[in-house]
Amino acid sequence: MRGLLHSRDLALFRSVAGRRWPGADQVLPRLSRSADHGLLWFGAAAGMAALGSSARARRAALRGVASLAVASAAINTVGKRAVRRERPILDLVPMVRQLKRQPFTTSFPSGHAASAAAFATGVALESRGWGAVVAPVAAAVAASRVYTGVHYPGDVLAGAALGIGAAFALRGVVPTRGQLPAPGRPPTAAAPLPAGKDLVVVVNQESGTATATASLVREALPLAEVVECAPDELPGALVEAADRGRALGICGGDGTVNLAASVAATHGLPLAVFPGGTLNHFAYDLGIETVHDTAAALASGGAVRVDLGRFRPGPQGPGGADGYFLNAFSLGVYPELVRTRERWAPRIGGWPAGVLAAFEVLRGQRPLAAELQGKRRPLWLLFVGNGLFQRVGPAPGRRHNLADGLLDVRAVHGGRTPGLRLLAAAVAGPLTRSPVHAAVRRHRVRIAGLTPGTPYAYDGEVAYSGAELTIDKLPEALTVYCPMTL
Structure with missing residues (x-):
């Protein structure tokens, strides 16, 4: 043979x-x-x-x-x-x-x-x-x-x-x-807006591919009003857009979407997300990857309700408005990494800047001293996710449920080797306990004993804390247009 x-x-x-x-x-x-x-x-x-x-x-x-x-x-x-x-x-x-x-x-x-x-x-x-x-x-x-x-x-x-x-x-x-299974999301009714009628879309001009995406939005939704603005003009533009439209559209990355989500939730409007940033975790977890996905949802009125993470006091400090997050809130090495990355990104690009930032931060950073749920110990990282992050292969990735009412809390405890401890925590995965890493589900997290001015990150944005922070959730507080065929 x-x-x-x-x-x-x-x-x-x-x-x-x-x-x-x-x-x-x-x-x-x-x-x-x-x-x-x-x-x-x-x-x-x-x-x-x-x-x-x-x-x-x-x-x-x-x-x-x-x-x-x-x-x-x-x-x-x-x-x-x-x-x-x-x-x-x-x-x-x-x-x-x-x-x-x-x-x-x-x-x-x-x-x-x-x-x-x-x-x-x-x-x-x-x-x-x-x-x-x-x-x-x-x-x-x-x-x-x-x-x-x-x-x-x-x-x-x-x-x-x-x-x-x-x-x-x-x-x-x-x-x-x-x-992967479709995320668990309570479906809800939203007004159908075929061709973008009565929709106002705000575009962050300096966010990733947002400007190019805005052109696709105009082609797919000829009746929508598209407003492009600089980052410092976003808060005012979003409020004006919410006053004019039956739904609020946003084109940008996670930080930009975060701003729009707080305005949409406050005004009781559904949110239409067009991913146009360097990172688009929230949109991708909803199954929205292209302008066509959002346009199809607008035409049919398909929408879901999602939880909105909240931290108090917000970025304005004591007595200011609450802060919100769609993806995650973090303390420790990650906020410093974000700050360093943003400093280098305009010169060498986003991904190289991220690698350089990780090297600098892990080499020179010290553990964070804080009291978490009444227990004080040094921390390299505290991560609070809006919903439980599941594994996609060997690493945590997608959320399967954006309205589970839970916070995914992960802490990497202090020690002399932050790089090894962070790697061990990543390998350990979600919901584990070890001398290096602990992960639990909570409805509410209280952090005390912080040094005022400690940086924290929420959806890729960086702000500075007072002595205490309280983190919880607003269940199903936000309605988002979403393709229902997933």
Whole structure:
């Protein structure tokens, strides 16, 4: 049987070698070389992350690279050692097709085909659109390995099957966004606003991709009023918009949405969120990733009620208004990280600034001295989430219920090695207790004994505390337009 398969494989290889495909001599050898060590796919992933206008594109790029890594590990540790098949003899392959540097490893299975199939499949599992773009390139890379004479067709088919299997195996460990259950959210009625009629959308001009997103909003909702303004003009613009419309729209990141949420809740208006910031955790947890998602919800009147986190006193200090958060409130290293990141971001970009900020903060920060629920001890980090954050694979991520009435409270206790303690807390996950990390559910949290002026962060914004803080929730206080098909 093995001899029969080899003879048929050889016959097919000879058939390919004897054919000339128009334009292939100039394209396929170069394409094959570009995929060496996965460089083609790493470049494609970077392009998707940079050019993609949604989180789906970035997730697809990340899943494609992760699937490629799993496939490569399987090929190099098991595949190449299981069947030591010799490479094809190149006598039948025209010189113009042959690679300048011939591979020296065994022929079965094809690592290039495995990487191509794994990347394309991983991308497609998160985004069908990007998968359709990548798939033809992956197929061409796989075909190039036979066309250039470095693999038999059977090697390529086996490699492709292994790559596809690696992508699905990874999905079994780290589910795609589509596999996760829809968040538990009480549905409610909101006024349908087809084409954005009676909707006023406020856009933060300096928030991530908000300006570009605003153009998409105008196209999708021609009857909506769109107001673009600078960050310091947002509070006044939001109040004016709430007085004019039947619903309040907001385009920006989490900090911008936070401002709009407090205004919408105060005025009793439903909120329409258009993700346009660097981070859009609240929108993504609701299943809103594009302008189309929000436009569809506005047309149908689909909406949900969500909890609103509250802390007192608010950013204005004693006697001032309450503060609110949609995602999380934190004390300790994270507020300092946010401040440092914001200082560097205009010069070197958001993600590099985040890495630099983490390095600086973990190197020089000291534990926070505070009394938490009546017990005083040093803390590196206190995190209070608006709803319980669930795991997505190996790390905490999405919230499955935005109206559970609970606070997700996590504390990383003080010590000499903040980096190791924070890493251990991340690995431990939610709702655990250890000498390093504790996580519990609460309806209310009281923090005392703070040094006045201690920085805290809420939805990516930084303010400064007095001696005490009280954190609780306003259950189902906010109505948000949301696609109900999720």
